[in-house]
Amino acid sequence: MTNISGFDLNLLRVLDALLREGSTVGAGRKLGLSQPAVSAALGRLRHALGDPLFVRQGQGLVPTSYATALEGPLKEVLQDLERVLAGAHRFDPARAKLDFRISGTDFFATMLMPELGARLQSEAPGVRLQLVDLVPDHYAEALERQNVALALLPEHPFPAWIAHEPLFRAEFTVIARHDHPALATAGIAPGDSIPIDLFCALGHVLCSPDGRFQGLGDAALEREGRARRVVMSVPVFEGVLQVVATSDFIALFPRDLAEHRAQSAGISLYSPPVTIIPPQICMIWHLRHTADPAHVWLRGIVRDILAPLGRYSTRAP
DSSP states (O other): OOOGGGOOTHHHHHHHHHHHHSSHHHHHHHHTOOHHHHHHHHHHHHHHHTSOOEEEETTEEEEOHHHHHHHHHHHHHHHHHHHHHHGGGOOOTTTOOEEEEEEEOTHHHHHTHHHHHHHHHHHOTTEEEEEEEOOGGGHHHHHHTTSOSEEEEEOOOOOTTEEEEEEEEOOEEEEEETTOHHHHHTTOOTTSBOOHHHHHHSEEEEEOTTOOSOOTTHHHHHHTTOOOEEEEEESSHHHHHHHHHTSSOBEEEEHHHHHHHHHHHTEEEEBOSSOOOOOEEEEEEEGGGTTOHHHHHHHHHHHHHHTTSOTTOOOOO
């Protein structure tokens, strides 16, 4: 019995070529090898397999009964190997049975997942997706453990082993409930800019997964020597909407999501009194997945859905 651990599997390609071509010259031409190289490989095959494999007849080689018995199984093995290796370069979403986890805030539950679900239903019915909460200080750990395929978060210095792609700039607006009394009394209509004094005086609700009471816009206010009055933080944007819609509090809020939910949530949109540079939202993943066909496919769909967002933003970083 041949010890496979010490067997040069490249010799199987030589044996297959010899069986197909019937000569060392023909086999060499097929494999891009010289005739002496093929003859040397045949010698190694004979030694390893304990059989002459071929006998000379005229100008050609005739396989022994043992070599003939190997021809069919060898052809199948090599074809199977080609399919295995080719699988690393092909991906058929219609036949795929895969699970993916995406990490992001609940912004993406509304602005990504419904359309992504529709795409999966039509293109990849065997693929399952899970949106998991983004933990800002632990996104890298989630990617490194391989349980998250993609994370969606604002751009900042990422570790060298993380690949990233900018998707859109998230412009922020101010939201308040319809007919907000203080804004109505001041004659401020939806779409108008809220004066900075009133903006700072009103109570603010902050979306803060880590429970902090400072967020986007505070640095811009500090440059003006001002500060807002944050009275509440909640971990999800939907919570911000619910609080603002049932109180006199206001909030800085992603404009795309605000416009999408304005009517159903009972809110109006206003311009902030200070310039807030829209953060660049990125898609990030572990470098090991960069060339993976299934991962490339998923990133392409996410890009198609999210890249059109932030269409209001024209300010460079």
